Amino acid sequence: MAEHPLAGQVITLTSGGTGGHMFPAVALARALVRRGAKVLFFTDARAARYTDDVDGVETIILPAGGIAGKGIKGRIIGALRLGLGTMKARSLLKKAKPAVVIGFGGYASIPATLSAKWLGIPFAIHEQNAVLGRANRMVAGAAKRIATSFPTVTMIAADDEAKVIWTGNPIRHEVAALANTDYDVPTTDGPVRLLITGGSQGARVLSEILPAALVALPRDLRNRLVVTQQARAEDLDAVRKTYDGSGIDVTLASFIDDIPDRLRDCHLVIARSGASTVAELTAAGRPSILVPLPHAIDDHQRFNAQQVEDAGGAWLLPQDRFTVDVLSERLTKLLQNPSALTRAAKAAKSTGRPNAAERLADMVLDLLGLNPAGTPDLENINIKDAQKTRGDTL
Template sequence: MRIIITGGGTGGHLFPGIALAAALRRRFPGCEIMFIGTKRQLDRDALAGLDFRQESITCMGLKGMGLTHRIRSLASLPKAVLEARHLIKQFQPELVFGVGGYVTGPVLLAARLLGVPACIHEQNAIPGLANRLTARFVNKVFVSIPGDYPFPLKKTVVSGNPVRAEILAAAEQKQSQQTADQPFTLLVMGGSLGAHRINMLMLEAMAIIKKQQPVPFRLIHQTGAADAEQVRTGYAAADIEAEVVPFIKDMAAVYAQADLAVARAGATSLAELAVMGLPALLIPYPHAADDHQATNASYYVAGGGARMYREEELNAGRLAAAIMKLAGNANKLAQMGAAMRQMAVPDAAERILADCMELIEK
């Protein structure tokens, strides 16, 4: 069996594709997988060391760009489709699966022209432009959470968001372990690229917390590459112990240690937090397309597993107060953790795979 998975540009697009690839390999050990992504360094880092063929095509995004960029992007589309068509004809897949990002458009269009079955997965509560366009001609559309989507109802399936196997394993292990003797551990993460505003707020908030709550407190902070040194230096100057890293490769190990997360509201991060049963203070990225992160967050807030704070309304004092209130309330953290777990779909990859296999057989 041969499958093409296409997508990229952010970890939120890449990681569900990686999780699906792993599920394929578990079910069909000899399955050949090609990943067609972008040429960005983030894609290369996320896919490094994985045992499947990696290719890229020359294409550009459309949404949120100026007129000149959009004209160039449209002009490059025929070449991108031809490149994708060449890769598909060469690889001869039984299915092409898109996980989002502008790179998926030309690949899925080429699959359609060649008569190869194709599916897409939309992680966010408000679909991206690529998935809105390609949904018209793919065979099936998978979505992460219930909602009102602009997709044909007959081919839309609420599947959940595939989560990597190592995080699923960490979730099972965490539930079986007793951590009462461990210090309260706060995980701060702004997505795969970091979040400057959250980084700066946390520097100020932790200084407030240190003065007001002198209890055992452990901090793990993923900053992104741009802010790592500034944040590390800032914590040191305030005499705050913190593990500061630009990017966390082994998220499973870190999730397993955390009691509370301060995070953006990307769909894949939320799916991972839910599987781990990890309560969260969510600060949606205010410039996300169609404000989709706020809509993502609202689902988990309504379910009782998270609290949301708009970045423009948040200051260090309010963030510090929110952290301290939960850090000192083990019962509330447990309730929120259980609520997050209720919203998790740990078998999302298997659900998607079952429908894909049925499509291939037809």
């Protein structure tokens, strides 16, 4: 068997410690290990657990600290920790001599990407959101490639646009497999399945508004609803009380452990618009109403939702307009219009990248000049090329 081009190569990945940064980074680590590489993973103490079960990956903990949104003392402490982390990263990179460094954002990624820049090691960055994150902005000018999860991303300098490639955002393989499934169009008299999720921590506003809005739907529509709703543990009793006696078939949980199955079967998702959520919805090709977290850094959740809405795959509903009356009226119109849901499902899938991890691994090969046969097109793709005819507006 021919040796894989990455056999014997050392690749360094670096990421902040939150799940949004770590999940795509770990997905790339697995893809690179499958291709024969040895992976050094630089992160902070919060994230070590994400790589514990990944063979072929050595995790290195760096001092790191955030700066944005902190007081003077917090900024000083964060800057000192970043300085210490950068010194450690530079020393380790000089010793390991990786072929390339890939950064996934978050302040813990800055030491390794800055060190790669100073040491002359080629590096690339991956952005999960539709707004280039602050850590990635610091090093984007020196990066060889800027991989994005969305067709267009704001806050990228004009001089860097030629380096942008749309790889998508890696997702769990159970959801990626849904790209091969068809959308189950709701019938005019059959069940209508809704999936409501607020992300890993839930979303209180969804628990406060959605149950009342669903109970306010016309009786014939309400009696057809099959609802799966995630809610914070402390909100479950109040949510359950609102649904009681409504005739709605509802499953409530503080954590939904079978999201891929629920996503496969649902007709509409109502959710926040974090990067991972949007990546899964578009890969699976499921229509959604997206309610961006209003206080997200740089308002990135609104930009995420706007990208999918512009492509026709979702309806953006800002939280200040997310009221019982507005939502009930909109759901009544939408759930009685299967053709609008079908068009939105098709449009959502057109912007999805279920093979994002492999596309990122191909990017690494391309950076090394290995150019494997069958590499997906790594050109920058403008959103106009991905847009489909917009479904009915709400």
